[in-house]
Amino acid sequence: MLGGEVMTGSWYHIAKAEFYVMTSGFRKHRAIGTVLLYTLATVWASYLAPMIIVGILEIIMPMDVMRTLLMVMFPGLMRTVILFLWALLLLYPLSYSLQEIKIGQWEIYLSNDVKTKDILAGTFLGKMPLYGLIVILVAPVLISPFMAAFEVPLLGQMLVYASLAFMVISTLWLANFLTSIIQARLGDSSRGNDIAKALSFVIALVVIIPMYGLMFFMPQLSELLGMDAFLIMPFTWPADLVSWIAITFNGIGLTGGQIIGFASILKFDIIQSAILTVTFGFLWVPIAIAAADRIFTIGAGARTESVTTVGRDNIILRGIRRVAKGPFGALTIVSLKDFGRKAQNLSKIFYGVVLAIILPIIIRQMSIIEGEIFVVDEILPMISIMIGIVGVFPFAGTGFLESKDQLWIIRSAPKGASRFMRARLATGFLMAVPLSGAPTIAMIIMFALPPLLAAQIFISAYIVVCGAVMIAMGATAQNPDYEDTKSPAHQTVLMTSMLLTEFTLLGPLFLDLFLTLGLGIDVLAVIESVLHVDGLWFMITIVGPSTLLFVGLAMMTLGIRSLGKVEV
Amino acid sequence: MTLARNGVSIRTERLNKAFGPVQAIRNLDLEVLSGNRFGFLGPNGAGKTTTVRILSGLLRQTSGYAEVCGIDVSRDRDSIKAITGLLPETPGLYSKLSAVEFLEFIGALNGQSDEKLHRRIDSLLGVLGLEGRQDDLLESYSSGMKQKVLVASTLLHNPKLVFLDEPTSRLDPSASAVVKDLILVLSEETDTTFFICTHMTGFAEDVCDVIGILNQGGVVARGSPQEIVDSAGAGDLEDAYLRIVGGKVDREALLAWR
Numbered sequence: 001m002l003g004g005e006v007m008t009g010s011w012y013h014i015a016k017a018e019f020y021v022m023t024s025g026f027r028k029h030r031a032i033g034t035v036l037l038y039t040l041a042t043v044w045a046s047y048l049a050p051m052i053i054v055g056i057l058e059i060i061m062p063m064d065v066m067r068t069l070l071m072v073m074f075p076g077l078m079r080t081v082i083l084f085l086w087a088l089l090l091l092y093p094l095s096y097s098l099q100e101i102k103i104g105q106w107e108i109y110l111s112n113d114v115k116t117k118d119i120l121a122g123t124f125l126g127k128m129p130l131y132g133l134i135v136i137l138v139a140p141v142l143i144s145p146f147m148a149a150f151e152v153p154l155l156g157q158m159l160v161y162a163s164l165a166f167m168v169i170s171t172l173w174l175a176n177f178l179t180s181i182i183q184a185r186l187g188d189s190s191r192g193n194d195i196a197k198a199l200s201f202v203i204a205l206v207v208i209i210p211m212y213g214l215m216f217f218m219p220q221l222s223e224l225l226g227m228d229a230f231l232i233m234p235f236t237w238p239a240d241l242v243s244w245i246a247i248t249f250n251g252i253g254l255t256g257g258q259i260i261g262f263a264s265i266l267k268f269d270i271i272q273s274a275i276l277t278v279t280f281g282f283l284w285v286p287i288a289i290a291a292a293d294r295i296f297t298i299g300a301g302a303r304t305e306s307v308t309t310v311g312r313d314n315i316i317l318r319g320i321r322r323v324a325k326g327p328f329g330a331l332t333i334v335s336l337k338d339f340g341r342k343a344q345n346l347s348k349i350f351y352g353v354v355l356a357i358i359l360p361i362i363i364r365q366m367s368i369i370e371g372e373i374f375v376v377d378e379i380l381p382m383i384s385i386m387i388g389i390v391g392v393f394p395f396a397g398t399g400f401l402e403s404k405d406q407l408w409i410i411r412s413a414p415k416g417a418s419r420f421m422r423a424r425l426a427t428g429f430l431m432a433v434p435l436s437g438a439p440t441i442a443m444i445i446m447f448a449l450p451p452l453l454a455a456q457i458f459i460s461a462y463i464v465v466c467g468a469v470m471i472a473m474g475a476t477a478q479n480p481d482y483e484d485t486k487s488p489a490h491q492t493v494l495m496t497s498m499l500l501t502e503f504t505l506l507g508p509l510f511l512d513l514f515l516t517l518g519l520g521i522d523v524l525a526v527i528e529s530v531l532h533v534d535g536l537w538f539m540i541t542i543v544g545p546s547t548l549l550f551v552g553l554a555m556m557t558l559g560i561r562s563l564g565k566v567e568v
Numbered sequence: 569m570t571l572a573r574n575g576v577s578i579r580t581e582r583l584n585k586a587f588g589p590v591q592a593i594r595n596l597d598l599e600v601l602s603g604n605r606f607g608f609l610g611p612n613g614a615g616k617t618t619t620v621r622i623l624s625g626l627l628r629q630t631s632g633y634a635e636v637c638g639i640d641v642s643r644d645r646d647s648i649k650a651i652t653g654l655l656p657e658t659p660g661l662y663s664k665l666s667a668v669e670f671l672e673f674i675g676a677l678n679g680q681s682d683e684k685l686h687r688r689i690d691s692l693l694g695v696l697g698l699e700g701r702q703d704d705l706l707e708s709y710s711s712g713m714k715q716k717v718l719v720a721s722t723l724l725h726n727p728k729l730v731f732l733d734e735p736t737s738r739l740d741p742s743a744s745a746v747v748k749d750l751i752l753v754l755s756e757e758t759d760t761t762f763f764i765c766t767h768m769t770g771f772a773e774d775v776c777d778v779i780g781i782l783n784q785g786g787v788v789a790r791g792s793p794q795e796i797v798d799s800a801g802a803g804d805l806e807d808a809y810l811r812i813v814g815g816k817v818d819r820e821a822l823l824a825w826r
Contacts, residue, residue: 194664307708310666330676334669341664341705405660409721411626412654413677414646420677566645567627 010114011121018126034129041136049140054148063149067252070149075243075265081142082167082239085135089171090178093127096486097179098200106296116292124176128169135168146246156249160242163277167238170281177288180295197485198343231267237276244270310337324426331423339399339427348394349431356390356439356461359383360446379447380457381540383439387461388501388548390435391468395428396497397490400476402483407563417564421477425556428469436461460541464505467548471504472497474555478562504551505544512539575602576638577729577761578623583632585618592618594785596632600778605755605762607776607793609769611813614782616765617657620731623763624654637729650678653727657734657765659714663707667698667717670706674721685724692720696746711738719747723754729761730754736771748775769806779805783813 026033057066070077109119143164147157182199186192247254247262248270263269268276313321317333324332339345360379401407410416440458443449449457475497481489512523512535524535531538578600585593593615600606608616621627623636625645634641636648662670668689675685693702696716706714715738722730732751736744752775754760766772772779773793781789781796789796789812793805802808810816 308705309703310669310705311703325681327676327679327681330672330681334665334673334676337669338662338664402663403658403660405656405658406662407660408621408626408654408656409660409674410677412624412649412652412656413674414649414679416649416677419679423676566625567621 010109010112010118011125014109014114014119014122015125015128018123019129022126022130037133038136041133045136045140050144050148053141053144057145057148066145067149070146071258074146074246075240075262078146078243079236079239082242083233083235085139085142085164086167086171086235086238088138089131089135089168090175093131093172093175094179094182095200098182098196103183110296116296117289119296120176120180120288120292123180124173127172127176131172132168135164139164143242149252150246150249150254151251152246152249153251156245159245159249163238163241163245163274166281167277170284173281173288174284177284177291181291184295184297194343198347200344200485234280237268237273237280240266240268241270241273241277244273327419328422328426331419332426335420335423335427336430339431342399345394345399348398349434352390352394352435353438355393356387356435357442359386359390359439360443364446379443380453380460381537383457384460384464384541384545385502385505387436387439387464388468388505389498391432391465392472392494392497392501394431394435395469395476396472397476397481397493398483398485400424400473400483401480404482407480411564415564417477418560421473421556421560421563424473425470428473429466432462432465432469435465460545463545464548467504467545467552468497468501470549470552471501471555474552474557474559475500477556477559480563500551500555501548504548505540507547508539508543509536576600577602577604578606578634578636578763580619580623580634581632583619583622583634584630585615585622585627586630591785593622593629596782596786598780598787600761600763602761603755603759604778605751605776606764607772607779608763608765608782609767609772609779609809610765610782611815612767615785616782617733619782620654620733620763620765624652624731625649626654650725651728653722653725653730655718655722655730655732655735659711659718659738661706661709661714661717664705666705667693667702667709667720670717671721671724674724678725680725688724688726689720692723695750696720697743712740712743715739716743716747719750723750726758727760729763732762732764732766734766735764736766736768744771751775769804769809773805781809781812788812 020027020030023030023034054063057063060066061069106119139161143160146152147160152160183196186196243262243266247259266273313333317336320333320336321329323329360383401410410420413419436458439461440454443457444454472493475493479489479493481487481493484490508523515521515523524539527533527535527538576599578598580596580598583593583596583598584591596615596619598619608619610616618627622629622634623641625636625641625648628642637651639648641648662673665673671689671692672681672685675681675689690699690702693699696719698713698716698720701709701713706717709717715735719732719735722732735747739747748771751762751764755762762775764772764776777792779789779791779793779796780787789799789808791799796812797803797805797808800808800811802811
């Protein structure tokens with residue numbers, strides 16, 4: 001800590017600055033906007049959400065049936081719900097903060113003699129309004145079915161939401177503490193920022209996998225989370241506390257036998273769960289405050305001081321140089337080097353490969369859940385539809401241009417934008433090989449695929465990934481975000497690319513539907529009678545990907561034009 | 569290659585550029601002769617960078633006429649780009665490439681990838697004192713070293729006309745001296761024209777043979793450094809600049825905020 005006059009209440013000013021940054025989108029109406037948002041959220045949480053969710057559930061099945069079902073799955077489901085909230089609160093702020101290292105701001109705080117614990121408290125409180133709002137919106141959706149099923153009265157509901165509020169606050173404190181440690185370790189260097197962004201994507205994967213679990217493995221996961229091993233997980237304690245409050249305050253007259261049944265699953269009673277929840281929550285407060293002086297330090301770490309010297313081109317690059325001579329080959333090699341050396345790009349490719357490997361597992365699981373017999377041959381159309389997303393993700397918005405100044409340099413060369421885009425596209429096509437190869441290899445191992453089918457799956461996946469890459473790069477060129485993954489431009493490019501890819505792949509099916517309903521022409525039947533192949537298979541594996549390639553080419557052409565245009 | 573017409577490299581007539589309500593350039597008339605080292609001086613926001621972007625074919629003017637080496641900037645922008653080099657105001661380098669790789673990238677963008685390019689890269693990096701660090705990633709370079717790499721990238725394809733936007737703003741005195749000498753040698757030996765935007769009056773005085781002072785979108789003074797100093801009745805170019813553009817604040821005003 002620096003000496004001199006100590007400012008009081010610095011945490012408040014830091015929190016206020018964080019809040020101002022967060023609400024800069026509606027800064028002209030900040031006060032009224034915030035009040036309005038929280039009022040609407042409160043109405044949603046206290047009235048609309050329970051009414052809508054319970055209404056929808058009652059349409060699906062009568063409350064009596066649902067109550068019986070919930071009674072059986074209740075503790076496991078509650079743990080799943082709280083795991084989701086906990087992961088969201090712990091990992092989303094971490095992932096979001098890592099996208100922009102803020103060491104420079106620490107330098108300002110410290111040079112103004114702000115106490116480190118004030119920095120910790122200020123940055124934590126600054127996050128509260130946004131994440132508090134998210135929880136107010138999400139929690140009632142997840143909790144109201146249980147409250148309705150157990151007919152928990154107002155007092156019980158208030159205790160449930162108080163427990164949730166405590167879990168939210170303590171988890172956010174922990175997330176803020178962990179974020180600060182990681183930011184301090186990485187430092188405010190080009191490399192630190194790159195690693196931070198890479199981590200932010202890998203962290204997102206940790207959220208994605210439980211979400212896939214929630215979507216596709218609900219029964220197995222609930223059963224799994226009922227296991228004793230989960231009693232040591234911090235999210236289990238608030239979940240069990242909420243479960244016990246609902247059981248204790250139930251309005252449906254649970255019998256002693258039923259309560260003993262719940263107790264045998266939950267293991268810890270309400271007091272033990274409450275003590276563990278509160279202890280874990282408060283444990284991090286003194287730890288974080290004690291560590292604050294060590295975290296918020298400025299200084300060039302090992303990472304910022306290290307210098308990376310590049311070596312000789314590897315065998316792949318030398319091969320490309322031999323095959324593609326001239327400026328195009330040189331640009332492609334430089335483009336590959338630039339893409340491959342950024343940790344955030346590699347983490348996105350890794351992310352894509354993991355998603356691609358998960359795909360066949362999900363497809364098989366879906367077949368099992370729906371009671372169908374799993375037929376390996378039927379996997380091809382499903383892979384075609386789903387792998388488009390894998391192709392879009394690593395190339396939409398990122399791995400393109402670092403700054404507008406780079407764009408000026410590229411544009412200042414004759415036909416510079418066109419040459420640049422063609423080289424980037426070649427990079428994308430090369431990166432599509434592992435993205436398409438990963439699920440193929442996974443399926444060969446899992447289902448012992450015959451070579452011909454494996455080749456078919458690889459080629460089909462490769463074509464779809466290449467089409468998706470062209471769409472993503474074309475969309476990015478039309479609206480570059482200069483590596484700012486928090487920007488609206490990035491979100492727009494990502495969503496546009498995802499939706500365009502999926503709608504293009506499924507477009508021919510919609511067309512067939514409209515033609516059948518409107519004009520009575522069943523295109524699938526026509527295909528079957530003319531080509532003697534399965535109409536649906538042909539549409540999804542041949543027509544969809546072909547259309548995707550055309551749309552991709554169109555997007556690339558528009559992207560090249562947009563990138564090379566003369567500014568007005 | 570298109571050559572300058574009648575020995576004129578740059579000519580503008582009543583050139584205007586407006587960004588919405590902001591008039592960045594106002595009726596700009598300019599003439600820069602071949603082989604000149606033209607210094608474009610002016611305060612922040614005067615329209616220097618906008619002028620350079622229009623002349624290098626990156627930005628469309630609102631009205632008026634401009635030609636570079638005899639080529640209309642509204643018509644054949646690729647031909648202009650082929651014979652000009654641009655050093656942008658802020659460095660737009662690729663952090664994960666080495667200096668050699670970045671220069672290969674710039675060369676390839678300009679359609680070059682042969683041995684001649686590699687020889688030129690080695691020579692330029694040697695001249696600029698980067699030969700020992702040429703294979704290090706640019707993320708580890710200081711801002712001065714990055715600026716040197718950008719200077720090299722601007723000269724790489726041997727342009728006839730070079731636009732330099734604040735070439736020495738991030739350089740230490742010795743590196744500035746190297747760039748200064750490089751400009752003088754290239755101008756004298758190869759008849760290359762330089763159009764240099766700068767705030768540094770000392771640099772402009774040493775390097776430029778003609779200076780134009782831009783203020784609020786229009787040229788308010790033009791001539792050799794000595795002519796400008798004499799016409800303003802000043803002691804040196806900095807004094808002349810301050811008299812023409814304004815900006816001198818008395819000592820009392822400097823402390824008024826306390």
